[in-house]
Amino acid sequence: MSRKRKPVTDIQIAICGSAGDGTIAAGDILKRAMARAGYKVIAFDLYPAEIRGFGKCIARTRITANQVYSMKQKSDVLISLDDSHAIPHVDEVCDYGAIIYEDNPMSKVEEGGHISGHAAPAHIPYGIPFREMSERATGSARSRNMVAVGYIAGLYGMPQKIFHEIVTAKFKGKAAVVTTGNIAAFDAGYEAGAATIRLDFGVLESRSRRRGKADLVMMNGNAATVRGCLDAGIETFFGYPITPATSIMEILAAEMPKTGGRLVQTEDEISAVAAAIGAGYTGARSATATSGPGLALMTEMLGLGTIAEVPSVIFVSQRGGPSTGMPTKTEQSDLNLAVFGVAGDGQRIVLAPTNVEGCYKCAGKAFEMAEQYQTPVIVLLDLYLSNRYEAVAFPEKNPFVRKCSKGVSRRGTGSPYSRYAITDDWVSPRAVPGTEGCQHAITGLEHDVFGRPNDQAHVHEMMSRKRHEKLEAAINHPDITISKRFGDRGKVDVGLLGWGSTFGEILEAMFVAQKEGIKCAAMKVVMLSPFPKPAVVPYLDDCAEVLVPELNYEGQFADLVTSATGRPVNRLNRVPGTPMRVDEILAEIRRLADGAKQMAAE
Amino acid sequence: MTDIKKPVYLEEKLEEVTQSGRLEYRSKSLPTWCPGCGYFSIVEGMTAALNRLQVQPKDTVVVTGIGCASRFPFFVNTYGFHTLHGRALPVATGIKVANEKLTVIAVGGDGDAFAIGGAHIPHAARRNVDMTYVLFVIVIYGLTKGQTSPTSVLGFKTGTSPYENQDAPLNPLMMLLSYGAGWVGQAYAGHPHHLADMIHQAIAHRGFSYLHVLSPCVTFDKTTKTYKNLGVMVRDLPEDHDDSDQMAAMGEAARTEAPAMGVFYQKDRPTLGDGLQEIVKRARGTRTAGKRRAARQAAE
Numbered sequence: 001m002s003r004k005r006k007p008v009t010d011i012q013i014a015i016c017g018s019a020g021d022g023t024i025a026a027g028d029i030l031k032r033a034m035a036r037a038g039y040k041v042i043a044f045d046l047y048p049a050e051i052r053g054f055g056k057c058i059a060r061t062r063i064t065a066n067q068v069y070s071m072k073q074k075s076d077v078l079i080s081l082d083d084s085h086a087i088p089h090v091d092e093v094c095d096y097g098a099i100i101y102e103d104n105p106m107s108k109v110e111e112g113g114h115i116s117g118h119a120a121p122a123h124i125p126y127g128i129p130f131r132e133m134s135e136r137a138t139g140s141a142r143s144r145n146m147v148a149v150g151y152i153a154g155l156y157g158m159p160q161k162i163f164h165e166i167v168t169a170k171f172k173g174k175a176a177v178v179t180t181g182n183i184a185a186f187d188a189g190y191e192a193g194a195a196t197i198r199l200d201f202g203v204l205e206s207r208s209r210r211r212g213k214a215d216l217v218m219m220n221g222n223a224a225t226v227r228g229c230l231d232a233g234i235e236t237f238f239g240y241p242i243t244p245a246t247s248i249m250e251i252l253a254a255e256m257p258k259t260g261g262r263l264v265q266t267e268d269e270i271s272a273v274a275a276a277i278g279a280g281y282t283g284a285r286s287a288t289a290t291s292g293p294g295l296a297l298m299t300e301m302l303g304l305g306t307i308a309e310v311p312s313v314i315f316v317s318q319r320g321g322p323s324t325g326m327p328t329k330t331e332q333s334d335l336n337l338a339v340f341g342v343a344g345d346g347q348r349i350v351l352a353p354t355n356v357e358g359c360y361k362c363a364g365k366a367f368e369m370a371e372q373y374q375t376p377v378i379v380l381l382d383l384y385l386s387n388r389y390e391a392v393a394f395p396e397k398n399p400f401v402r403k404c405s406k407g408v409s410r411r412g413t414g415s416p417y418s419r420y421a422i423t424d425d426w427v428s429p430r431a432v433p434g435t436e437g438c439q440h441a442i443t444g445l446e447h448d449v450f451g452r453p454n455d456q457a458h459v460h461e462m463m464s465r466k467r468h469e470k471l472e473a474a475i476n477h478p479d480i481t482i483s484k485r486f487g488d489r490g491k492v493d494v495g496l497l498g499w500g501s502t503f504g505e506i507l508e509a510m511f512v513a514q515k516e517g518i519k520c521a522a523m524k525v526v527m528l529s530p531f532p533k534p535a536v537v538p539y540l541d542d543c544a545e546v547l548v549p550e551l552n553y554e555g556q557f558a559d560l561v562t563s564a565t566g567r568p569v570n571r572l573n574r575v576p577g578t579p580m581r582v583d584e585i586l587a588e589i590r591r592l593a594d595g596a597k598q599m600a601a602e
Numbered sequence: 603m604t605d606i607k608k609p610v611y612l613e614e615k616l617e618e619v620t621q622s623g624r625l626e627y628r629s630k631s632l633p634t635w636c637p638g639c640g641y642f643s644i645v646e647g648m649t650a651a652l653n654r655l656q657v658q659p660k661d662t663v664v665v666t667g668i669g670c671a672s673r674f675p676f677f678v679n680t681y682g683f684h685t686l687h688g689r690a691l692p693v694a695t696g697i698k699v700a701n702e703k704l705t706v707i708a709v710g711g712d713g714d715a716f717a718i719g720g721a722h723i724p725h726a727a728r729r730n731v732d733m734t735y736v737l738f739v740i741v742i743y744g745l746t747k748g749q750t751s752p753t754s755v756l757g758f759k760t761g762t763s764p765y766e767n768q769d770a771p772l773n774p775l776m777m778l779l780s781y782g783a784g785w786v787g788q789a790y791a792g793h794p795h796h797l798a799d800m801i802h803q804a805i806a807h808r809g810f811s812y813l814h815v816l817s818p819c820v821t822f823d824k825t826t827k828t829y830k831n832l833g834v835m836v837r838d839l840p841e842d843h844d845d846s847d848q849m850a851a852m853g854e855a856a857r858t859e860a861p862a863m864g865v866f867y868q869k870d871r872p873t874l875g876d877g878l879q880e881i882v883k884r885a886r887g888t889r890t891a892g893k894r895r896a897a898r899q900a901a902e
């Protein structure tokens with residue numbers, strides 16, 4: 001091969017196998033090693049929906065030199081650890097991409113059962129005897145996945161030593177032979193990969209290992225959420241398992257007690273949020289985590305949190321709905337429930353991070369806000385964000401404020417304590433149980449300043465106003481991005497407006513459109529309620545056309561924008577259960593840009 | 603247990619109550635219940651018990667759901683949380699988990715507890731949350747003005763059962779015993795001194811205690827569990843009742859035609875708080891063990 005290998009800066013590798021093949025573990029090692037090597041990494045794993053032994057797993061990892069914001073539509077490499085699962089994914093390999101597979105199957109393969117028969121002419125097949133190599137290196141076929149990771153690492157000239165470090169760290173605490181065996185299998189693969197004649201592959205451009213002071217950590221959205229909780233000083237957590245939020249509770253269960261935190265698995269979501277509010281009432285930082293069906297059960301209790309003005313934090317990772325819907329598929333269709341789901345006028349704070357680092361920030365800030373504005377705060381994630389891995393640089397100094405409560409000054413005045421006193425910022429000094437001389441009862445009934453039930457017109461009007469006005473300050477809460485504009489400054493032909501995990505795809509589409517010469521910008525909105533009108537309206541003023549891509553059928557965010565600003569927007573709604581396609585957003589941008597140009601010409 | 607019937611003079615009574623210190627536990631709000639409602643004697647019993655136990659009002663939280671009974675927090679001078687219909691127990695659990703130092707008392711009616719809130723009771727009992735659940739049992743929905751409740755007897759005519767109730771009533775005491783509640787007792791609003799004593803014992807018990815208080819709804823139940831009927835139905839538990847014998851307690855609880863007053867069952871076992879403490883210890887233990895191992899390896 002005379003062609004000189006050029007350095008590549010963007011590869012996406014998909015590893016596909018059945019549960020038990022070590023597919024996810026292989027992807028995990030790959031992404032952690034590449035993050036440690038200084039690359040930007042985004043990864044999104046797919047687990048089987050059904051709990052049967054041999055469900056399909058896919059670990060997709062995108063490795064780049066520069067920051068990217070979403071997965072690619074097509075992968076550059078597909079590694080098959082199980083052909084029956086991988087064959088349907090041959091399509092996702094790009095032209096001149098590689099398919100790497102077992103070329104020495106254990107038993108006779110049926111007609112059409114081998115992946116090599118499905119590769120397109122533009123694909124480059126690499127048949128490797130994974131099983132044999134694993135057996136030779138470790139005496140067992142179990143390390144096939146490591147041979148595969150080693151092979152791809154060798155093929156791309158990835159730093160071998162870093163893989164050794166990651167493998168060693170992963171199996172820390174297990175018997176030493178586990179580590180040595182896995183490293184031997186990796187090395188066997190690596191040698192084979194490095195010795196392979198490449199047809200079209202480049203070598204991964206090398207990176208400096210460390211940029212700045214902060215270490216890059218590979219983490220998914222749920223784990224980053226947990227880290228935010230811990231850094232914000234979470235004291236109690238109550239939850240009921242539900243995909244895709246469960247791992248938040250599972251990681252907290254392991255971590256919280258180390259600092260004296262208390263976690264209880266409750267009998268349902270109603271009790272989970274009830275207990276979180278009970279704990280919040282005592283002054284403790286408390287939270288729960290759920291998905292759409294659980295949030296539906298929680299709405300009555302969240303209304304109580306609003307009217308009784310008790311802090312609590314609710315993490316909601318959305319999945320396909322309605323009802324039990326699609327538990328292992330991603331969607332952004334619980335916005336309405338999160339923002340509006342309550343009996344009566346019950347506005348609350350809703351934050352929706354757009355990436356893994358945002359999960360950390362929003363999680364921690366949610367505790368501050370809940371305490372400061374004395375209200376429930378919902379942090380809205382989705383399956384794609386919960387399970388998506390990104391290399392994140394955490395701040396060295398804990399960025400969260402531990403005490404934001406407006407407490408009572410020393411009591412003993414003899415006059416009764418008024419829990420709901422009307423103040424300048426509409427937030428009342430709060431006394432928690434144990435405070436001498438402030439005994440009072442709080443209630444879900446409308447009440448006067450002392451908390452006593454009262455349904456007179458002027459009382460309900462004043463208290464309704466109090467509960468809404470006090471939240472307005474949240475859109476200026478310090479040290480958190482409430483909304484942010486990217487792309488071209490000033491007037492643009494097409495302005496994208498997005499929220500949640502889809503904003504990654506939106507940015508990618510915007511970059512391509514800009515390269516094509518379209519005047520284009522994108523704004524993310526992190527705080528969905530109260531709606532940050534002062535930032536969004538001027539942006540809408542700058543855009544000839546506004547496009548709102550989101551993963552729901554109804555255009556829930558588009559509705560929110562229109563109802564808050566009175567401006568019409570263009571919608572792009574998709575419900576495939578998988579992330580939004582960048583090319584679809586791009587096609588819409590082009591169409592709108594053409595229209596905007598024509599309008600300008602007329 | 604029988605209250606001595608002697609004339610009561612208002613001044614004497616007032617003097618006695620003021621002297622007792624009980625008023626410290628009463629709020630300035632007057633109860634909104636119908637005159638004659640059995641719930642009044644429960645407030646009296648509660649304040650007397652708290653006074654005897656000398657728990658500080660500032661360290662006491664009364665948590666309720668929704669119903670006539672659930673208005674309770676407004677009438678006592680403690681911290682109080684009047685929550686949602688059926689949700690007193692999970693809110694109270696959160697409060698206790700977050701602050702073990704508080705004395706937590708949940709109060710409710712039987713619809714609140716066994717209809718809408720039925721899912722929570724087994725779990726509060728099995729986790730042994732260290733709190734007291736005082737249930738005011740009228741056999742009808744009071745606040746919503748007279749519909750059948752889970753303890754309404756067969757044949758009871760109410761707003762929602764104009765052709766007579768066809769649904770068999772629950773037996774809450776048997777349920778609580780089988781859920782593993784650590785303290786189960788029964789009292790009657792018509793016997794206030796005994797009631798106060800039972801509330802006292804229930805609060806003093808470390809763990810989840812359930813006190814079932816029979817109480818007449820003078821407004822909506824004129825036929826079944828009235829003062830007149832309950833007065834003749836109730837009995838004392840047998841002298842030789844062994845309150846560590848769960849099966850014997852079950853047997854007594856099964857006799858619904860003659861509700862027995864007293865402590866059916868009590869047993870000490872680790873509370874939810876104990877369990878959470880243990881988890882913290884283990885989590886920290888593994889960490890220090892890990893450190894020790896690391897130190898040993900470093901030394902080698």
Ligand SMILES: Cc1ncc(C[n+]2csc(CCOP(=O)(O)OP(=O)(O)O)c2C)c(N)n1
Binds near residue numbers: 669713745
């Ligand atoms: C979710 C919900 N459903 C229904 C109601 C209406 N409601 C209020 S109190 C009550 C029943 C009260 O009966 P019980 O719990 O036995 O208490 P009591 O009034 O008899 O003391 C009902 C149905 C409510 N407040 N909330």
Ligand code: SF4
Binds near residue numbers: 641
């Ligand atoms: S309706 Fe019945 S239970 Fe409610 S306050 Fe009146 S008498 Fe008591």
